[in-house]
Amino acid sequence: MKVKSGFISVTAIKTLVLGIAAFLFLGCALKPAAKDIVLPVSENRQASPQNTNPISVPGEDSDLHFIQPTDFFYMDEPFGNTEWESVYLGKMTTPPSLDTGNQAQFLCVSSGISEWANWWAGTSIAKHSDLIIGTEIIFFDADEDSDVYRAPVSNREARSGDWIISRITDTSELLHGFVMVGGGYVVRDKNIRIIIK
Structure with missing residues (x-):
């Protein structure tokens, strides 16, 4: 049977419809597979901190931990024979003297409260x-997904967050960027401050 010119044969229409159906079927079938593609991740990749603070750059008057030269860490009494203790970040408002019983007064930067202290120290990034076993260190109290204490990522975080004093108990992972401190806590090497007396 002959088909008039200008008309498409039934076989051509069936082929066209089957082609479109196959295209749509394959397109729909491949979309979920594309979502399941797993890209390789470098073994050296570090876990990113899970926090709500935006990352910022330290100002000219502060170091990479956002600590300024006039900042001190202080506590009521010297660090004792414990695994760790909290220390406070503050500005010295009254220096020690005979009149103050060799105590110094500090304005706590996170609370705005004025406090007297028997122990204080300036610090620098380690x-x-x-990083030697037994060394007293100060580090920022924020941990990553992997339970490793990380450095502050912003001035606001450093100045409103908590800081800890402890002693290094293990340096066997220092090559990988970690030390262990009292209590079995793991601290990233970039989060450690050394006490300057």
């Missing part, structure tokens, strides 16, 4: 050569 170098690997500073």
Whole structure:
């Protein structure tokens, strides 16, 4: 049977419809598979901190932990024979003297409360050569998904968050960027401050 010119044969229409159906079927079938593609991740990739503070850059008058030269860490009494203790970040408002019983007064930067203290210290960011078993260190109290204490990511976080004093108990993972401190806590090397007396 002959088909008039200008008309499409039934076989051509069936082929066209089957082609479109196959295209749509394959397109729908491949979309979920594309979502399941897993890209390789470098073994050296670090877990990103899970916090709500935006990452910021330290100002000219502060170091990478957002600590300023006039900042001190202080506590009521010197660090004792414990695993760790909280220390406070503050500005010295009254220096020690005979009149104050060798205590100094500090304005706590997180609370705005004025407090007297028997122990205080200036600090600096630690170098690997500073990280020796038994060394007293100060670190920021924020941990990553992997339960590793990380450095502050903003001025606001550093100045409103908590800080801890402890002693290094294990340096076997220092090559990988970690030390262990009292209580079995793991601290990232970039989060450690050394006490300057």
